[in-house]
Amino acid sequence: MNETDISKIDQDVIDNFEYFQNVRRHIHAHPEVGPEQPDTVDFIKEQFKGMVDIVILEAQAKAGVVIDIICKGDGPIIGFRADMDALDIMESSCDTHFPHLNNFCSKFENKMHACGHDMHTATLIGFGKIMYEHRKNLKGKIRLLFQPGEEGHGGAAHMIGAGFLEGVQNVFALHNWPNMQLGQIGLKKGPFFASIDHFKVKINGIGGHGAAPEKASDQILAMSRIINDLQAVISRRISGLEQAVLSVCYANAGSPSALNVLPQSATFGGSIRTFNASTQDKIEEEFKRVCQNSALSIHPSCRVEIEYTREYPQTVNDESLCCEVEKVFSQFIKKENLFSNYTPTLGAEDFSFMLEKTPGVIFLVGGTAPEKLNQDTVFLHNPSFDVDEKAMLFGVQAFKSLAFNFLS
Ligand SMILES: [Zn+2]
Numbered sequence: 001m002n003e004t005d006i007s008k009i010d011q012d013v014i015d016n017f018e019y020f021q022n023v024r025r026h027i028h029a030h031p032e033v034g035p036e037q038p039d040t041v042d043f044i045k046e047q048f049k050g051m052v053d054i055v056i057l058e059a060q061a062k063a064g065v066v067i068d069i070i071c072k073g074d075g076p077i078i079g080f081r082a083d084m085d086a087l088d089i090m091e092s093s094c095d096t097h098f099p100h101l102n103n104f105c106s107k108f109e110n111k112m113h114a115c116g117h118d119m120h121t122a123t124l125i126g127f128g129k130i131m132y133e134h135r136k137n138l139k140g141k142i143r144l145l146f147q148p149g150e151e152g153h154g155g156a157a158h159m160i161g162a163g164f165l166e167g168v169q170n171v172f173a174l175h176n177w178p179n180m181q182l183g184q185i186g187l188k189k190g191p192f193f194a195s196i197d198h199f200k201v202k203i204n205g206i207g208g209h210g211a212a213p214e215k216a217s218d219q220i221l222a223m224s225r226i227i228n229d230l231q232a233v234i235s236r237r238i239s240g241l242e243q244a245v246l247s248v249c250y251a252n253a254g255s256p257s258a259l260n261v262l263p264q265s266a267t268f269g270g271s272i273r274t275f276n277a278s279t280q281d282k283i284e285e286e287f288k289r290v291c292q293n294s295a296l297s298i299h300p301s302c303r304v305e306i307e308y309t310r311e312y313p314q315t316v317n318d319e320s321l322c323c324e325v326e327k328v329f330s331q332f333i334k335k336e337n338l339f340s341n342y343t344p345t346l347g348a349e350d351f352s353f354m355l356e357k358t359p360g361v362i363f364l365v366g367g368t369a370p371e372k373l374n375q376d377t378v379f380l381h382n383p384s385f386d387v388d389e390k391a392m393l394f395g396v397q398a399f400k401s402l403a404f405n406f407l408s
């Protein structure tokens with residue numbers, strides 16, 4: 001077990017910890033779900049109110065808010081992004097849950113910052129406040145991108161649509177990581193988060209009496225055949241060297257109050273994740289082929305409607321920038337706590353859209369105190385999820401070191 005080492009964190013970062021904490025706790029207690037986070041945006045603007053050398057950019061609510069810190073001379077624009085949205089989850093009221101113990105649990109039923117975006121937002125605000133004091137020693141612009149709707153709403157794409165990435169040289173983001181110790185940072189060159197595709201499938205055909213299956217086309221049997229056969233897409237049609245996951249996450253047909261009726265239709269849906277765009281294409285093609293053929297193998301009247309959507313692409317870190325980021329981070333993190341080839345995650349991130357447009361890097365910040373990290377550590381999207389607030393020291397320091405590196 002490593003002790004968390006904060007000896008190389010800058011004094012101004014440490015001195016502002018209480019502010020980071022207060023900001024984080026306010027946001028945690030007031031979570032907003034969905035494609036827009038208007039109250040969080042107001043709260044952010046409030047933090048920068050009345051300051052000179054600050055420009056606030058806004059478009060439609062789905063594009064969030066941008067705060068530019070204007071430094072002294074000409075130089076590049078460097079972007080730093082935080083996602084602001086919460087999830088439809090009822091927060092734990094268990095006595096061991098830190099936000100509950102400290103009286104800053106979500107004030108709203110079924111809404112919770114269970115992915116740590118409260119910490120990301122507070123980190124970016126805290127970083128902005130600190131960099132504001134350093135602006136006269138730097139050139140160019142620091143662009144703080146406060147992004148709404150990361151959890152399935154593609155807020156990053158709306159920010160790009162609003163033109164907020166025009167002229168930005170590089171863009172950086174972080175995600176807290178419960179499976180990593182506080183004080184550690186994980187980086188990865190190339191694909192780091194998977195793509196995500198969603199599918200919804202409806203099988204239509206002839207309904208009928210449970211006593212006379214020969215007069216119906218049995219959509220439930222067709223659905224179960226398709227779901228079974230889909231498991232061969234990844235295992236039999238994709239190289240064992242590729243990583244991909246296909247999960248059917250819901251299935252609906254018939255009614256428990258009609259146990260003698262073969263229903264006319266059946267539906268199911270789920271998601272597909274992979275790290276490689278050509279594998280993604282191949283899976284989509286195979287997916288559609290299996291759905292059609294397996295349905296027909298049950299009955300010629302089984303017709304399949306497929307709704308297949310590409311949600312987020314792979315999140316691909318720029319390789320040479322990643323090397324530079326590693327060097328910058330090694331100034332405040334010891335080698336054994338800085339992972340340059342961290343395990344990629346099959347989770348998806350819409351920061352991917354920003355990285356398609358602008359070279360940049362997303363990195364993971366350890367969020368669990370060493371003594372609390374074990375196989376039962378609660379992961380993201382759980383009602384009992386919490387991030388150790390000291391992770392903000394490392395997040396702010398990481399952004400600050402990058403700002404100095406690119407804008408000095
Ligand atoms: Zn999440």
Ligand SMILES: [Zn+2]
Nearest residue numbers: 115116117175
């Ligand atoms: Zn997240």
